[in-house]
Amino acid sequence: MKESLIAEFRSIVGKENVLTSSEALKAYSYDGTTNWIREPDVVVFPTTASQVSAVLKIANKEKIPVTPRGGGTNVSGGSVPWLGGVALVMTKMNKIVRIDKENLTATVEPGVVLQDLTLRIAKDRLFFPPDPQSFLGATLGGIISENGGGPACVKYGVTKQYILGIEVVLPTGEIVNLGGRTLKNVVGYDLLHIFISAEGTLGVITKAELKLLPIPPVKKTIMAVYDDVAAAGESVYRVLENGVIPDKIELLDNWVINRIEEMMPIGLPKDADAVLLFECDGISEAVAKESEQIAETTKKYGAREVRIAKDDEDAAKYWMARKAGFAAVYGKAKTVFAEDVTVPRGKIPDLINKCKELAKKYDVEIIVLGHAGDGNLHPAILTDINNKDHYDRSVKAMHEIIEGAVELGGVLSGEHGIGLEKQKFFDKVTDPVVVNMMKGIKSLLDPNNIMNPGKIWD
Amino acid sequence: MKDLSELKKVEQYADQCMKCGFCSFFCPVYQEERIETGVARGKNYLAKLIIKGEQEFTPEMGEILGKCLLCKRCVANCPSKTQIDRVVVAARAQMVKEKGLGFIKGFVFRRAMANRKAMGRYARLMQTFQWLLPKTEGKVRHLPDFIKSLGGRNFPALARTFLREQVKTVYPAVGPRKMTVAFFMGCATDFVYPELGLSLISFLTRRGVEVRVPKEQNCCGAAILFSGDFATARFLADENVKALKDVDYVVTACGTCSSTLKDYKKYLAGNEDEEKRYGELESRVKDATEFIIDVLKVKPEELTLKKEFEGKTATWHDPCHLIRYQNIKEQPRAILKGLKGLTYAEMPNADLCCGMGGSFSVYHYDITKKIAAKKMEGIKATGADIVVTACPGCMINLLDNVLLNKMPQKVYHLLELVE
Incomplete structure (x- = not known):
């Protein structure tokens, strides 16, 4: 990356908020997965939405990839800067801006860690129901971008049900507000929800209005x-x-x-x-x-x-x-495939039986644990990437689990997202018309394909 | 072939990390800076790259390895039980082997701390001239304004008479002798808090313990070991093993010393002979708090509170070297709760590192103060009159930050409360 661009980033966010040492680049080359590793060219920590906007404008003009990142706890490869460029790390935008006890809402910056929010609002006897199990490191920006969920969604649902509004910076630099602070909101297309589970490919969330419940x-x-x-x-x-x-x-x-x-x-x-x-x-x-x-x-x-x-x-x-x-x-294993296929609840026994069958067929250990209450199971296969024969059998078994889940009316990912990890299955199980709609939305909002490129589809 | 022997020994621990990132929530340094190189996951990843030959010991790498308090909160909360402390210490040791120690640490560790007599002379020299530094209050002094660039740090004055100059070699048990222990004084007790050592000796002898104070004992070597100067640390370990023989137990009032003496084997043993000798010492070392409760089986309610503390409320700060290095959590609390006339109030973040981290606070005093500020919030929340702990290192840092935050609380060692 050109030195002059790095100097521009420094002038926007301050010298201490731009890292270029090889050690820092390496430390931002991974997420919670094992095998997806690529270094960014520069690490930038914005502290305001207007700084995010200024960085994105430059990136858009220069056609430089930008990968937003929170706690880096995701398990899809989603926050790995796959095509290099800027790792836009939101961890320093971590203020809880407001807790509104009358309306049971909270306004937060994207870098707030879920557990910090939980502890803070518990003082007002409130809670934010979505509970991804990475709550000790996961940030709200990432949780919204992945539409995270966890055990409690049997009764309470997933993240998208608790986001009333967001402030988001588009890849072209505009700062827009979507949704609002009300429970009901029918003003044209529901654009808010396009950004939830977009995995950071459409823009950078800089603020969110969360719906809370009494504990x-x-x-x-x-x-x-x-x-x-x-x-x-x-x-x-x-x-x-x-x-x-x-x-x-x-x-x-x-x-x-x-x-x-x-x-x-x-x-x-x-x-x-x-x-x-x-x-x-x-x-x-x-x-x-x-x-x-x-x-x-x-x-x-x-x-x-x-x-x-x-x-x-x-x-x-x-x-x-x-x-x-x-x-x-x-x-217990060198390499673990941990999927998060999700089936309609009535089909859980069928999915479990399918796993048992495949474990026998391919002679591999398939472990089943997970959020049974919402049909979101995490079948895991224990293998070793260095043992080619075993690894290949495991890959085959995992493919068949996913195919089996889709046949049962389920989906490829319940809560982890596609990122890089599940790309190989995405095209297979997604209607081409739907893929094209997604790509159309992507090119409309991000004409130069700078936002987290290389994710979801190839 | 590049020497990676120290890191190879801990590769198995480095490999345990599954990169979940939970350590970020518990790491006091990450909580202040929010940068991945500051947290266990990042350090562990870079250490693995060094083993693979994909990362060198650059100055930046040295900086990253240095920015760790070794408080072990990440280790205590790691779902896959990664022993990141061992990885960080081994990486520092590897770096010292490759790049040397640098002039200042080299001089301080090898010429001063590793030589008990020399250390005594340097401490005496400092004591002689400390009147030049302005007094904050009582025995506490601070750096003069013209070197405020070093931070406005407050620190306790060095003692007029060091402990080593006051102690006898043997203190017989009062009444029938139950056992014999060696008292390990440690540098802070020796130079700053000699009265602490004397009160421990008196406490023990009155309970039937013969206390010996071997003259040959040396610095425990914590700062040296944790900075990765294993050669000097082994020298000290060997000296102490020799000096602390032929007693039933080795007792100290310093949490860091007890933890370091116990951990020679874990960090330093390079061969069977060292395993054996260090392991043998480890089995006999007891921190004063655990010795009183677990070995002497003293009933806390039978202890007498010193008059000056009657009616006061106390809160307890867990030194990292007690709670996480030695799993000593309940013993000091039992004593505080049992003491009649004292009220105990648990602070919300009792186990949070005070931010000192030995030489960490010399290089990163700004971060130390921020971490300590959180500790101070916890102390304030209890409404306690006094902050009690059992590690002179923590005491020095807590004292500084209580004053910086203009708080009324005084800081004490647990043993100072008891008759």
Whole structure:
């Protein structure tokens, strides 16, 4: 990159907010994935929307790629600067601008880390329901751009349901406001939602208006134990069909249960084929009733045992175990494919059976854990990129899991996004007409293709 | 072939990182700067590139490796249990091997700190001339205004008589002897807080412990080890192993010293002989707080609070070297909660590093102050009258920042509260 451009960036954001050392470029070459690595030519930390605008205007004129980045916790390759250029790091725009207790909203800058927001608004007994499990590092800008979700979306839904408005800088430099601060808003096309899950390919979010909810006073955790993981899958929709919507329903299979028990024994049944963890939240009378109902329904549909957590401390143990699940998976293999296919809830048993079948067919270990409550499973295959034969079999198995999920009426990605990681499947499972619509929107907003180029499609 | 032996030893730990980035939430340095090279994930990634031959020990790399407090909050909260402290320390050691230590650290570590007598002379020299520095209050002095560019740091005065000049070699147990311990004084207790050492000795002898103070003991070497000067650190480790023999336990009032003595094996052992000798020492080292509760089994409610603290509210600051290096969390709290006449108030961020990080605060005093400011918020929230800890390093930094933030709280070592 020309030295004169770097000097211009320095004059816009200040000398200390432009990094060019080879060490800094290397540190911004990766995200939460293992294999997607490319260095930017320069790292720029804006602190205001007008600085973002000034940087984008130059990039647009010079046709330099710009990849926005928050905490870099994403697992799709989405924030990796694939074609070099500017890594636009939003972590220094991290102010919580306003908390509006009357309207239950918060105005935040994009670099605010979700956990920091959670801790701050908890003081006002409020919470932001979408709970991607990267909450300790993930920033709101990234969460909106990936339309993140997590366990709690069974009841509360995903990020897009909690974004009332955004301020966004277009690739051509205009600063625009989309949406607003109201719950209802029907003024022409809903352009706001085009930017949610656009993975930073359409513009840079510089502010967001979030919808908050009051923290439910009571929570209760229920664990149901199964001898057959597919039966656990069935219990998910049976519970919902019987009128209870827990805020979380998480699934751990036998492999994960045993790894957790090795790491931190908390008394999970090691011989179980799967367990489901339910959490109900709300006012105490409702939560008590719902927990009973869950116990009854799961027993009726195949649970061999149901445990209700004694108290909050007991409950915390179960959720700690769930959190440790992923670390267990990653710690056990050189290379891990962790997909996030999502199927309609009624099809969970079919997807699980498909995974079992493929594990046999290709002789690989397929682990199933994930947000069963919303059909978003994370089948993971343990392999080693250096063991070619095993790796190839794993790739084939993963392809078939994805094809299987789509056949069941599901989608390629529930919450991680396409980025680089899932490009190879994107064209296959997406209607060409739809792909063309997306490309049309992209070229209308970003005529020079500078915003996070190389992502979503080739 | 490039020497990568130190890094190769820790490659297995570096490989554990799955790049989830959770460390960013716990890293005091990242929280201030929000730059990826500041956080464990970034440092670990660059260390891996050095092992692969894709990154050199450039001055910038040295700067990045230096910007770590080694507070281990990232390690304590890492889902894949990556021991980033070992990676950072090994990378520093590798860099020292390749590039040397630099003039200042070389002089301070090898000519002063590693030579107990010389260190004593330098400290005496400083003590003699410290009257030149203006007093902030009581025994606290600060740098004069004309060198304010160094920061307006406040620090405790060096003692008129160092501990080494006052101690006997053996203090017999009062009453029947239960056991014999070696008292390891450590530099801060020796030069700044000698009365702390004396009160620990008296505390122990009154409880049937014979206390020996071996003259041959040296600096624990924490600053030297963590800066990557393994050669000098091994010299000190060997000296201390020799000096601290033939006793049941080795006890110290400094959290950093106890942690460093215990960790010689982990960081420094290069062969079987060292493994054995360092491991043997490790098994006998106890921090004073854990020794009192776990070994002497003193009941906190039977301890007597000094008169001057009656009716006061105390809060506890967890030194990194106690809570995360030694898993000592409950013992000091048990003592504070048990002391009759004292009220205990837990601060919200008790385990947050005070920002000192040994020589970190010399090179990055601006960041130290910002981190400490957060600690101060926690202290203020408790409404406590006194801040209690058990590491002279933390005490020095807390004292500076309490004054900088114009707070009324005084800083004490836990042992100073007890008769």
